[in-house]
Amino acid sequence: MEGVGLLSAASSLSHRVGAVGRHPVARRAGEAALTLIGVSILTFVLLRVVPGDQITAAYGTAAGDLSPEQLQALEAYYGVNEPLLSQYLGWLGGVLTGNLGVSATSQLSVLSMTAQSLPNTVELAVLAIVIGLGLGVPGGMLAASRPGKARDQISQLTSLIALSVPSFLLAAVVSSWLVNTIGWYPNGEGYRTLSEDPALNLQQMLLPALVLGISIAPPILQTTRAAILTVRSEDYVRTARAKGVSGRRLQVRHILRNALIPVVTMSGLQFGFLLGGALVVEQIFAIPGIGRQVLLGLEQKEYAVVQSTVLVIAVMFVLVNLLTDVIYRLVDPRVRVQ
């Protein structure tokens, strides 16, 4: 069902893309810019609506011990004494000139923090999506090959279980089992990036990518299964079959390829979420990714850190959507023609 819904969503999306007119790219860029501004305003407002500020976050109840002069100095230091509009415009102006702000706790620019954390998150997301596709697509094909029969039911049941187990639980169980049996827990070592120490980095990425991959495989499996079942009843498949195309060629070239669009859509969505930082998994496995950067900013009420990082995540999301569009064109010539 989900897959069918996504299929129609994808086709209406591609239809819309085609129907925009002469400047679809300009139109999409404009939409993206509006989205980003909306995200930034929403983040800005939400941060200030929730109770507390940087001062109460840093001092806790000890903030009550600060003299009025001390409070004034702190407010000026954190820039929270300025009117909201000038706070927002000041931040936005900075962002437009490439200044994402500075973290008061680490004294580092958000740009340099992001330059460190984003590649880790992207790497994790790519590995997770590869694992998710590796499990989900063959699983979906397997399930669709004999709908309603044992292999379908087993695949569906497995995916239901994988979907139901929370990733934090899976992470805890798997890692503590490995620790207690073979004494292996690479994530306790200091984090190393792919370029610093590829061997250790891949070990450190293995468990989190596996946990995330398992959690995103079920929707991919379901989407693949539903799309294949839909495509299989299409006229052109019947035609191909009548023509004598059979076996692997029919499955891959005629069915799978045409079933891929909703899978691409689903994978794009999942990838976008992963880029937002798989916060829980990053926390559990001590991966210094972008999700933890946002969390740290939220805990310390570091407005600039949260606003800028959320904006970066939104930009990534928009880029992934654009990329998904490009992939549509690759897998489905009809999108190009339209």
Place this chain on the structure above:
Amino acid sequence: MSTQRRHGHRTHATVATALAAGLLAATLAGCGSGGEKTGDANGTLVFGISADPAQMVPWTATSTQSIQVLSQIYSPLLNTDAEGVPEAGLAELPEISEDGKTYTFTLREGVTFGDGSALDSADVKYTYEKIIDPASSASSASYFANVAGIEAPDPQTVVVTLKQPDASFVAGLTGVNTAIVPSDVDAKSLEAKPVGSGPYQFKSRTPNESITLTRNADYYAGKPGAATVEFRVIPDEQSMVSSLKTGSVDVAIFDNPVTAKTATSGQTESMTVDSLSYHVLQLRATSPTLKDPNARLAIQCAISREDVIDSAALGSGKPTGPITSPEYRSDAEAQPCPEQDLDKAKDYLAKAGKPNGFTLNLMTSQGLYSTAVDEAQNIQAQLGKVGIKVNVEALDSNAYVERWLAADFDAAIAMNGGSSDPNTMYSRYFTKAGSFNKVAGYSSPELDKLFADGIATTDTAARKPIYEEISQRLVDQAAWVWLFTPEMYVVANKRVEGLEERTDASIATLWKASVS
């Protein structure tokens, strides 16, 4: 000492906790403190922390992680000994004038900062004046409230003049929040690159990952055991356990006995240490529900502290009275109801004119510490037995802090840091002029006088009965209901030697440890 706050596992210790950072309680089995070093002189000791330090300048440090890291880099003017009594550090114990208003400190000779410059009286004067300056927003400024002036007549001498005698003044000079910074380094630059005279020097920091320190070979108190100390950020408790078990982290501190137990294996040892901090049910005596002392006493009598410890706090803690300062510790049993006494509780309710009980709003926050909500619910169940209907409000930690500061509550669950000085612990809450008196909601002219007497003399023997009386008055009036002091668990790899375990889990003497 305000309430400790916690986001996830990260605690916000308080100024007072920091000041109390000085109590040796025990020594890890098999480790001789200050004994011969058999460890690897080039070894790296990895200390696991659950969050990135939030502040890097001593006088603004409030988070536990900040205090842990900065206590390796900076030295305070004075240290504290095993009993929590201030002792010599960068300076000898001060000579105090007859009138108790002039403190003269003689600095140790030959102490240098990490940048090689000498630490002299000008640095002490600079640091303290910086703390007093409102522009620094120092959380330790209140310790200097009585200071009239600071002089540095010669490089080794610092003279502090007080407006009035204040016996708690010295206790304020023993923590990270008053540690000495170099006067010739811009304070702003210390945030990114700390420069102190502590056992270790700042080397590098990767946010959300680690902070690396290297040995200060010229440390005035001795040669630090490990060549390198790395504070590694591991946010998840189970991940910390795994890291300890596989030996990638050498030392970590837990507040959860169950976690500490799972972290203990053939390779690691766990030590239980007491704490100066305390869990308390704060009652606001000025709120309409709790105005009558009998209503508050009914609450005290209806609560079994052992039950709170066993059911909510996983068995980790000991019942306590108000004062946890080692020299002045309150007798935990000296209160109207040392044990739960439901009949007495009902008597008090009748005296309060509410024989059928009343409704009490109790706020708490998961962000305070891991069992804060469980404790509130346990108290809810206990008070229900005498007809006191408790509405538990579990708030976000920022919302809790805002309402706490605004004194907008009837009752609150809190964990407060202790101090080696009882005046530091309570004068801010229970004197009329105290900065948190509005929040505490209780004061009296008699208490004001007792607190004033308590700091008018520096003689411990003379001060003791005064604080005994303060403590007694607080529990007799059930100003708050003091619950228990929690226990902390230090888990260390067996390759760590010479690790000193200190009350309140301070790691100010981590430098004595080495790794093999």
